[in-house]
Amino acid sequence: MMEKGQISAWQFFILVIGYLLGTSFFFRPAGLIAMAKQDAWIVPIWAGAAGVVMSFIWIKLANHYPGLTIVQICTHAAGKVIGGLIALLYIGYFVHVSALITRNLGDFMKQTLFPLTPITVFHVMFLLIICYAVIKGVETIARATELLLPLITLVFLFIFFVALSEWNWDRFQGMFRMNVWTTMKExxxxxxxxxxxxxxxxxxxxxxxxxxxxSFLLGVVVATLLLSLIVFFTIGVLGVTRSSHDTYPLFVIVQELHIGSFFENLESTIALILLVAIFIKLSVAYYGAVLGLCQLFRVNDRSWLAISLILLISGLALGFDNVxxxxxxxxxxxFEYMSLFGIIFPSLLLFLTWMKQSLGKEKAGSSS
Structure with missing residues (x-):
């Protein structure tokens, strides 16, 4: 299946930011603060630097195969059998990521807002919307992101400035005391x-x-800085102890915000931000799985594949027991599981590409 849509550099840039921050801004801070304490805001910076290095590897690989996706690159670089198997693993990975994102949504909605509603209801309702966006194509996803991202930004800025009244610099006492190697490992x-x-x-x-x-590299850099800022903000408002003991520290911050007697129960605003962020992230992962299946098995119409994946992803999402x-x-x-797809396979494909090119040059030199 050929995707006829095209997206601009700006749309791609905001898609990268939206995807990277998608669920990480909400689910990452507590764990990072629990491990790195007052220095937790530094962790996304070194991780983002490593992310930029990985992005260079991916871009280098993509430059060798202009106009091809990672699924198509696999079969071109490693052959139909081995390459096809790696491509199938990538598709399975995109499905797995989609299921993880779906479960994150279900867990949050059930724990905080609708405790009596079956978790499958959230999964299926949201996946139906995502499925529609994926069927419509990459342009639709990019335009929706372009429309929704300013909404996230405005609401988040509102929360940020209101919550600054709770800010206390004393909560950063004891900074720069972490064991760098141990913290990086943890x-x-x-x-x-x-x-x-x-x-x-x-x-x-x-x-x-x-x-x-x-656009890709800039998106990774900006998302890294924003994630670091969110962790820094969480420590300054809640402190290390409370942040590390709450599963959703940002939700707690918003829950406790009161502006006179008029603005109360503002937690619905953070839920809105999370839903929009999950829409961006899940639509990209879901699209990758659907497009990959279409390209690998030469399916021209993606509609039925996209609809079928609703059942698979919602079913897989139920396989994760609890938060x-x-x-x-x-x-x-x-790290170990995802490095297979982020580092090992791309490096292997790049190595095979260089081998093919050097062998091709040797043959051309000997024949001349």
Missing amino acids: TRSILGFPFMESIVFMMLLPYVRSRRNV LENIEIDKRYA
Whole structure:
């Protein structure tokens, strides 16, 4: 299936920011603060720097195969059998990421806003909207992001300025005391989620009209700085102890905001931000899975594949037991699992590409 849509460099840039911040701005701060205390805001910076290095590898690989997605690159670089198997693993990975994002949404809605509603209801309702966006194509997803991102920004800025009244610099006492190597080792999972997850943009690169490499790298840098700022803000408003003991510290900050007697129960605003952010992230991951399946199995109409994935993803989302178990799995295995798709496979494909090119040059030299 050929995607006929094209997106601009600006749209791609905001898609990268929206995807990287999608769920990480909400689910990452508590774990980082628990491990790195007052220095937790530094962790996204080193992880983002590593993310930029990984992005260079992906871009280098994409430049060797202009107009091809990562699924198509796999079969071109490693052959139909091995390459097809790697491509299938990538599609499975995009499905798995989609299921994780879906479960994050369900857990949050059930724990904070609708405790009596079955979690499957949230999964299916949201996946139906995502499925529609994916069927419409990459242009629709990009335009929706372009429309929704200013909304997130305005609401977040409002929360930020109102919550500054609770700010206390004393909460940063004891800064710069972390053991760098130990902290990096303990917080390595942030490399997997969100930075390695952005390998899915290798499915979108061929459809960016211009300056795709710059847009991608800038998006990673800006998202890194924003994530660091959010962690810094959380520590300053809630403090290390409260932030590390709350699953959703940003939700707690908004829950406690009161502006006179007029603005109360503002937690619905943070729920709105999260829903929009999850829409951006899930639509990109879901699109990567659908497009990958279409390209690998040469399916021309993506509609039925997209609809079928609703059942698969909502079913897989139920396989994650609870929030605490998910956090533990993420801490122990996220980096190792995601490095397979973010580092090992791209490096292998790049190595095979260089081998083919050098062999091709040798043959051309000997024949002449």
